[in-house]
Amino acid sequence: MASRELSCREVTQAFLDRIASDDEKVGCFLTIDAERALADADHAQAMLDRGEAKPLTGVPVAIKDNISTEGIETTCASKILKGYLPPYDATVIRKMRDHGMVILGKTNLDEFAMGTSTENSAFQVTRNPWDLKRSPGGSSGGSASAVAAGFAPLALGSDTGGSIRQPASLCGIVGFKPTYGRCSRYGLVAFGSSLDQIGPLARTVEDAALLSEAITGWDPMDSTSLDMPEVEFKDLKKGSLKGLRAAFPKEMFGEAVDPGVRAEIEKSITAIESAGVEVTQVSIPSIAFGVTTYYIIAPAEASSTLARFDGIRFGPRAEGKGHIGQVEKTRAEGFGHEVKARIMIGTYALSAGYYDAFYLRAQQVRALMTHEFQKVFQDFDFIISPTSPITAFELGALANDPMALKMLDYCTIPANMNGMPAISLNCGFADGLPVGLQLLAAPLQDEKLLQFAHCVEQLLPDATRRPPAP
Ligand code: GLN
Numbered sequence: 192m193a194s195r196e197l198s199c200r201e202v203t204q205a206f207l208d209r210i211a212s213d214d215e216k217v218g219c220f221l222t223i224d225a226e227r228a229l230a231d232a233d234h235a236q237a238m239l240d241r242g243e244a245k246p247l248t249g250v251p252v253a254i255k256d257n258i259s260t261e262g263i264e265t266t267c268a269s270k271i272l273k274g275y276l277p278p279y280d281a282t283v284i285r286k287m288r289d290h291g292m293v294i295l296g297k298t299n300l301d302e303f304a305m306g307t308s309t310e311n312s313a314f315q316v317t318r319n320p321w322d323l324k325r326s327p328g329g330s331s332g333g334s335a336s337a338v339a340a341g342f343a344p345l346a347l348g349s350d351t352g353g354s355i356r357q358p359a360s361l362c363g364i365v366g367f368k369p370t371y372g373r374c375s376r377y378g379l380v381a382f383g384s385s386l387d388q389i390g391p392l393a394r395t396v397e398d399a400a401l402l403s404e405a406i407t408g409w410d411p412m413d414s415t416s417l418d419m420p421e422v423e424f425k426d427l428k429k430g431s432l433k434g435l436r437a438a439f440p441k442e443m444f445g446e447a448v449d450p451g452v453r454a455e456i457e458k459s460i461t462a463i464e465s466a467g468v469e470v471t472q473v474s475i476p477s478i479a480f481g482v483t484t485y486y487i488i489a490p491a492e493a494s495s496t497l498a499r500f501d502g503i504r505f506g507p508r509a510e511g512k513g514h515i516g517q518v519e520k521t522r523a524e525g526f527g528h529e530v531k532a533r534i535m536i537g538t539y540a541l542s543a544g545y546y547d548a549f550y551l552r553a554q555q556v557r558a559l560m561t562h563e564f565q566k567v568f569q570d571f572d573f574i575i576s577p578t579s580p581i582t583a584f585e586l587g588a589l590a591n592d593p594m595a596l597k598m599l600d601y602c603t604i605p606a607n608m609n610g611m612p613a614i615s616l617n618c619g620f621a622d623g624l625p626v627g628l629q630l631l632a633a634p635l636q637d638e639k640l641l642q643f644a645h646c647v648e649q650l651l652p653d654a655t656r657r658p659p660a661p
Contacts, residue, residue, distance in 0.1 A: 192239060192249045199239065199249035203232035203293050206251045210295070210342045216661045218317045219337040221256050222264050223296035235291040246401050246424075248291035253343035255334045256297040257304055258389065259378035260284055263294070267380050268312035269302045271525025272506040281378020282413070283347060283389050283406040290405045295343055298333030302527045303497065304354055304382045306330050307596045308589065311529045316586060319362060320658040321624055325583040328358035331392065335362040338392050340661055345402050346392040351383045352485050353578075353603025355390045356615035360578035360627020363617040363656065365648075366392050367399045367641070370634045371610035372417035374403075375410035381496035383489040384415070386607040395655060396616065396645040400427045403637070422637045430642030433467035435572045442478035443576035443602045451621025456577050459618040459628050462650040463575070470575065473567055477560040481604040482597055484560075487540050487553035488608075493530075494537030500525065529593075561609045568633040573643055576602045578615040578627030602629055612637045614644045619653050 192199055207225050214220055228251065235249035254260060257267045259277035261284075266272045280288065287294070301311035309317045309332025317332045319325040320340040327336035331348030335358035338346050348355040350368040359366025368390045379389055391402035401424055408421040439460065444453070464470050502508035502521030511520035526534070540549035567574065579599055589596045606613035611631050618628035630647065632640035648654045 193244065199232040199235040199293070200229055202249060203228050203251050203295070206295060206343060213340065213661050214342060216318070216323060217320060217336055217340050218315050219253070219298050219333040219340065219342055220296045221266060221268065221299050221314060221333070224263055227263070228293050228295050231293040235293060238291040245290045247405055249293065250345060251293040251295045251343055252287060252402070253295050253298050253334055253337045253346040254284070255300055255331050255346070255348050257300060257349055257380040258283065258347055259380070260294060260297065263297065265297065265380070266314070267303045268300045268314055269525065269527065269530065270313045270507070271500050271521070275506045277378070279378065282375035282410045284378065286406050292405070298331070298337055298346065300333055301330035302530050303380065303493070304330040304349055304351055305493070305529050305533055307353070307357060307599050309333060309358070310586065310590055311527060313527050318586070319583045320661050321363060321583060323661065324585055325624070326361065326586050328361035328579070328583065330354040332358045334392050335359050335364060335366065338362070338364050338394060339658060341657065344394065345398060347389055347406070348392050349379055349387055349389050350607065351386045351489060352600045352607050355392060356578050356603050356613060356627065356629060357599065359392055359615045361583040361625065363625030363658070364392060364394060365396055365399045365614065365616055366390070367403060367614045368606060368612065369403060369407055369422060369637050370612045372415050373419060373422060373637060374407045375413040375416050377410055377412035383492040384496060385492060386489060388607070396614070396641060396648050397427060399614070400424050400641045400645070403641070422641070426638065427641055427645055430639070430646050432463065432643070432646045435468045435643070436570065437463065437468050437470045437573045437575050438473040438567050438571040439470055439575050440475045440478055441472050442475055447598065447601070448577055448580045449582065449621065452577050452580060452582060452626050455619035455621055455626040456628060459647075459651060460575060463647060466646070466650055471571070475563045475567060477556060477563050478605055480556050481560065481608065482601055484553045484556040485600065485604045485608065486536070486597060487549050488557065490533040490537030491540050491550050492537070494534045494541065497530070497534055557608050560605060564605065564609050564611065565633070572632070573640070574631040576629045576631070578602060578629040582621050582624035582626060606631055610634045612640045614640060616644060616648055616651065617654050617656070618651050
């Protein structure tokens with residue numbers, strides 16, 4: 192586009208054509224607004240022609256459907272928001288528009304981002320482009336699958352307990368969760384507000400870093416936003432691995448890790464070591480309590496943040512007896528099973544008789560975890576682990592086993608508990624399915640982590656392999 196070989200409109204049209212011909216088989220998108228996308232492309236062209244282009248001007252992007260887009264339906268894959276048209280853009284969307292990026296459409300997710308397979312969507316199934324019988328992971332499954340399938344060069348996801356990194360891992364692409372507070376949550380439909388963070392899904396670390404720079408930075412509209420500049424891109428390629436120290440927590444390499452995954456992670460660690468990194472096994476005992484703690488804190492917060500969906504202010508309204516009857520019926524019909532289960536668990540954990548035993552105890556474990564990780568970062572630059580203990584599973588295979596699904600978050604949850612930046616890279620294949628390597632750094636070390644990930648990516652021969660067209 193910059194060299195004028197292609198116009199912005201041609202590029203956007205090419206992606207829209209791919210989606211139109213192939214997404215029926217994959218199911219990534221809930222909403223496509225082709226007219227608006229082409230108008231965005233014309234706007235980008237005008238920026239280019241005026242010499243005002245930024246690095247991502249004219250680049251199309253797919254948006255997880257829990258991020259508010261003015262005038263474009265935003266459903267969180269829930270019946271309770273069917274037809275909802277946000278009156279404003281999320282800060283990340285406004286920033287991408289300022290960069291002249293093109294909004295292609297909205298992608299499928301687990302309802303309100305609660306899930307690990309994208310099977311909790313009220314509307315459709317999303318498939319993994321590496322094997323259409325399998326799940327793309329979740330909850331940002333639509334966004335991850337869209338990037339892997341070549342429907343969009345970039346996408347946005349949200350990550351509360353792993354929802355950017357886990358689908359990136361299962362789809363063989365890059366997924367990055369910035370430090371909590373570096374990316375504004377204004378306009379992201381809240382799930383667990385102390386854990387949620389928006390971030391990029393991309394084909395390469397470089398692409399992920401470019402999009403991170405475009406969407407991050409202080410935002411007065413988000414009270415948890417950090418008063419810091421954007422995640423800076425310019426030194427991405429100036430990093431070196433020589434002399435760095437990385438920790439490898441043994442708790443993230445337990446027997447639940449599939450042998451195929453284990454083999455690929457071990458190979459990557461060997462490659463990282465030969466590039467001059469000293470990799471040491473450590474113990475971080477609180478990791479073992481991450482899943483149980485998260486599944487108290489996240490539902491507790493969700494029971495509060497989802498209280499706003501009463502059928503009065505947003506989305507469709509059911510008929511019921513009186514005000515209470517109407518709210519009850521709207522919520523009973525509008526929310527799916529998993530969302531209801533979490534609201535109930537969260538309400539229970541916060542109730543007077545149980546608050547200390549559940550919620551308070553979980554917050555104490557969270558504090559302990561933060562403390563243990565801080566200690567590790569005194570001696571190490573980075574932490575390495577698998578992103579997911581298993582590769583992409585068949586659709587339906589874990590649908591009736593909520594505990595097994597939740598255990599898949601084991602390695603990703605700590606980063607949300609502590610606010611650490613975290614990234615997943617494709618490090619290889621087990622039985623033809625992608626394996627994700629997770630890299631973690633101390634809070635606020637986003638630029639360093641991206642530098643490190645960029646170096647590691649160069650060591651991984653499969654990092655940018657793509658599936659055949661669906
Ligand atoms: N799988 C986790 C859950 O179900 C994380 C989801 C997320 O990060 N949004 O809550």
